[in-house]
Amino acid sequence: MNPHLEELYRYHKYVSTIISEMEPSVADLEADPNDDMALYKVVNALYSMRNDAEFVHHFNEELIRNELMRTDAPIHRNVEQIAEEHQAFDKRLLYLLTALSGRGSSVELTTQVRSYLENYQDHMQGEDTIFFPMAEKWLSDEHWQRIEKEWLATPTLDPASLDGSVAAARRRSADASPASDKPEHTNK
Numbered sequence: 001m002n003p004h005l006e007e008l009y010r011y012h013k014y015v016s017t018i019i020s021e022m023e024p025s026v027a028d029l030e031a032d033p034n035d036d037m038a039l040y041k042v043v044n045a046l047y048s049m050r051n052d053a054e055f056v057h058h059f060n061e062e063l064i065r066n067e068l069m070r071t072d073a074p075i076h077r078n079v080e081q082i083a084e085e086h087q088a089f090d091k092r093l094l095y096l097l098t099a100l101s102g103r104g105s106s107v108e109l110t111t112q113v114r115s116y117l118e119n120y121q122d123h124m125q126g127e128d129t130i131f132f133p134m135a136e137k138w139l140s141d142e143h144w145q146r147i148e149k150e151w152l153a154t155p156t157l158d159p160a161s162l163d164g165s166v167a168a169a170r171r172r173s174a175d176a177s178p179a180s181d182k183p184e185h186t187n188k
């Protein structure tokens with residue numbers, strides 16, 4: 001598989017792990033919106049889904065999507081709307097974080113968290129099963145060279161850590177960019 005696509009797949013696994021690990025806390029919050037510990041864990045997990053690695057991941061996916069649009073590939077609706085979906089997810093996540101951090105949880109907000117996570121997982125699955133295989137099939141070396149020029153580097157997530165705890169994955173991710181928690185935005 002193309003190494004850039006592998007990197008994108010790996011990031012999806014990482015985010016899926018975060019979502020799986022927050023599942024019990026979301027369920028606790030659904031059972032009791034006043035559960036402060038569950039709220040704390042959910043907010044923390046949501047924050048870990050909104051950072052530079054996430055923005056860079058979407059940026060890179062959109063580079064690939066743009067090249068795919070230049071080919072004769074039959075473009076699936078999911079692929080056409082990738083950039084809009086990325087923006088919409090970011091707005092929803094920002095809203096949830098602001099609301100949950102500011103006024104605490106409620107039945108309505110917890111429902112929105114659940115919906116956000118389900119929609120996000122569907123989005124990743126669509127990319128894994130439709131978008132990435134299309135890119136693998138249709139993009140030539142020339143397309144990948146153009147992508148390469150603008151590809152942003154992210155801290156590499158150790159695949160081994162994906163089977164372990166999210167905390168370990170985050171530590172490894174942070175170790176990859178010791179200067180700050182922000183990944184280096186350098187062209188490879």
Ligand SMILES: [Fe+2]
Nearest residue numbers: 057061124127
């Ligand atoms: Fe993605």
